[in-house]
Amino acid sequence: MKKLIVAITVMMFGFSAFAQNTGNLLNNYISVKNALVSSDSKAANTAISALNEAVKSEDNFAQKAELQKATEKLSKAGNNIEKQRAAFNDVSTIMWKLVKPSDKVNQPVYYQYCPMKKAYWLSKEKDIKNPYYGSSMLTCGKVAETK
Template identity: 45%
Template structure:
């Protein structure tokens, strides 16, 4: 009986450690996504490519159990990383954002609120750590175009 109880406690402890490891993996993705977004807001294609490469590596390193839409995230992050064309990067950022929104709604990516924002001109969403609109699809030409459509907690 004592062995059975000890075994149950040990298994529960490993399950909690496994959950904590998955939580740590998933929380590293959002800041990397934000850095890609910020590079697009500032119109820096080289920085967007570099940060998207970092994001793709983090996605690859994250357990498949944490990210159910891993292949789609990798595809879009990879396309942004491979491109030096801001227009192409912004096009793929729309797909990346759709997949990150899905992930944010199914996994705990942050202890802070995540703001889902929408650009009516692009008809696309993105995630932000702040309520203030800084549009990654049009950068300085339409920096404040958009609105917060949902707060993910």
């Protein structure tokens, strides 16, 4: 009986830690998105590095390998805003797979879509601020789903 209680406790701790870490990954992701919206490649590069490190330091989860590969590709874009934007969709779609089923994300998350780039991103705000075009087409897009 003790072993069962210990096993359940370990599992519950693991799930709650992952839930908290999902929020941490989301916050790092949002920093990248906001830098891309502002067309600030240096801030984006810094935020990308933080996101990449956050993914690496996480315990295993279903999409870890996929997300790590996508964030590493994003990291390789360096300070080139167009390359950063080109790699951002892959990270966005994987992040949505993490966030959508999570019952521990305590705020709405909007999965938004840019029809011009045929690409997605996540946002904590319903208002469209397109990270793929920055100020040139800031409000281009729509909310595809809400969590």
